[in-house]
Amino acid sequence: SQQGEEDPQALSIQEGENATMNCSYKTSINNLQWYRQNSGRGLVHLILIRSNEREKHSGRLRVTLDTSKKSSSLLITASRAADTASYFCATETADSWGKLQFGAGTQVVVTP
Amino acid sequence: DAGVTQSPTHLIKTRGQHVTLRCSPISGHKSVSWYQQVLGQGPQFIFQYYEKEERGRGNFPDRFSARQFPNYSSELNVNALLLGDSALYLCASSYYSSTDTQYFGPGTRLTVL
Numbered sequence: 291s292q293q294g295e296e297d298p299q300a301l302s303i304q305e306g307e308n309a310t311m312n313c314s315y316k317t318s319i320n321n322l323q324w325y326r327q328n329s330g331r332g333l334v335h336l337i338l339i340r341s342n343e344r345e346k347h348s349g350r351l352r353v354t355l356d357t358s359k360k361s362s363s364l365l366i367t368a369s370r371a372a373d374t375a376s377y378f379c380a381t382e383t384a385d386s387w388g389k390l391q392f393g394a395g396t397q398v399v400v401t402p
Numbered sequence: 403d404a405g406v407t408q409s410p411t412h413l414i415k416t417r418g419q420h421v422t423l424r425c426s427p428i429s430g431h432k433s434v435s436w437y438q439q440v441l442g443q444g445p446q447f448i449f450q451y452y453e454k455e456e457r458g459r460g461n462f463p464d465r466f467s468a469r470q471f472p473n474y475s476s477e478l479n480v481n482a483l484l485l486g487d488s489a490l491y492l493c494a495s496s497y498y499s500s501t502d503t504q505y506f507g508p509g510t511r512l513t514v515l
Contacts, residue, residue, distance in 0.1 A: 388433060388435060389447045
């Protein structure tokens with residue numbers, strides 16, 4: 291079974307709108323990372339948030355982490371067509387040193 | 403600085419054959435991890451190597467093996483290929499491991515016919 295699961299599976303929005311996707315996980319984590327993948331190519335690292343952090347920002351991206359609910363969210367503000375991609379959360383747990391466990395991803399389509 | 407590089411980009415093999423995939427980490431990074439991504443799914447962890455030693459192994463059969471060289475580059479070998487091995491194989495590097503960001507290469511697309 292997967293450690294992380296993203297919700298929704300797919301999201302379609304227009305340019306300028308905000309996109310929010312969620313990630314839930316099952317066991318305690320060291321950190322949680324968000325990645326973007328364009329059309330089956332390599333993964334691009336977006337943000338790493340550690341278990342003792344609650345919120346991080348990077349440009350138009352905002353990530354929150356609620357360890358009590360074992361969940362995280364990724365917000366993309368003022369979306370652009372170039373944000374069209376699949377977004378994955380990946381967790382690293384205390385007993386899996388260096389092993390990232392990915393969810394199935396959220397497919398985001400931003401239309402002009 | 404160059405990112406993580408992988409070769410080849412694409413590969414077509416037939417069932418039963420053997421394949422070797424190669425990865426060069428970001429300069430200065432000592433850890434390399436391998437992931438398999440089947441179409442429509444998230445990546446699945448295969449191996450992690452740090453300082454030439456295997457530090458982690460995912461739930462993959464013994465047909466999968468890997469090694470890391472003194473220059474920290476790595477090879478992933480798959481023997482007796484099955485149709486189900488068709489996937490995007492991703493390599494990631496980090497300086498250390500735990501709590502470090504892992505940077506991914508562009509992947510090798512393997513098709514088994």
